[in-house]
Amino acid sequence: MKRTSISYLIFALLVLLWCILIVTAPFLRASDLNNPISGLLYDGFGTICHQIDGRSFHVAGEKFGVCARCASLYFGFCFSLFLLPLVARSTDRIVPPKAVLVLPASLMLADVAFTLLGVCESTMLTRTLTGGLLGMALPWFIVPPLIDSLDRVQIQIRARRSHLQPGE
């Protein structure tokens, strides 16, 4: 397996774990209201999301760890992340036009701004769509340089190790 694949795989698994934790929190709370792990997960996600009940997806009668917009963004990110190596053979050779990022970001900002300005209230559908679209666009920009940089760090670590152990 190529080095790139290992870095990519670790990152993809971490993102997948993040998404699983978002969905795990409500299941744990549903099984036991005072579950300490569920409380920890909700507290942790609470630092990065408002977690408003009326704006969140629900499962087993409890809200997700994050709101619908954030959940869609993370799930979209995860989906696109796993799609990335299937679409392009090498994860570090894709440079999409910036419009791919600007368009969904603008749509999400417009959705938020329209709600705040009272033009029209965002719905679950608009939150899910705008969050999901932005989430799906982000990996194409973030992942290739991230994997590239992780590879460089790996190379540096290996070089130092081989320098310390010349017999190998």
Added chain:
Amino acid sequence: MEEKPNKIRVALIAGALIGVVSGVPGLNLVNCCCCAGVVMGGLLATYLYLKEFTPQMPSLESSDALILGIFTGVAGACSVTVVELLIRLLFGGIGDEFAMSFMEQLIGWMEESANVPPEVVDEMRNQVQQSLEGSDSFFGVLSGLFITLILYPIFATLGAMLGYAIFKPKQPQTTQTT
């Protein structure tokens, strides 16, 4: 060839900005959307770092953005704790009252002009009260620092990578052999 610019200085500037955005009541609502304030801090760090490059320096690499993002996140986590403590020390209970009244105004405005449903408004009030109660104790500050020390470097790194992808000057394509 000249050496690359110092990352620490840029990371401290961007980290301080993250601290202000995430620590000042009202402004910290930006982070309610996937830590947007921290991601923007990472993005800004890459932008500022790129501005310091001269033609004599080697070009910016993705590993630079990675390190810059981590440094910025750590600086942001520390500075947000400092900003929150400063607000608490300088204003004490007044800081909480100010934060609460500011949030009440914002919530009231949202209730009237943005037609936000009442249950959502109640939920927001509860969230604000809980966040103010939780940050009272020494343990609350310490656990806050612990969580931000994990989350901020992750999101700032993602922001720095995004900045790398957006701001990095295009280089002439070279023929690649596999």
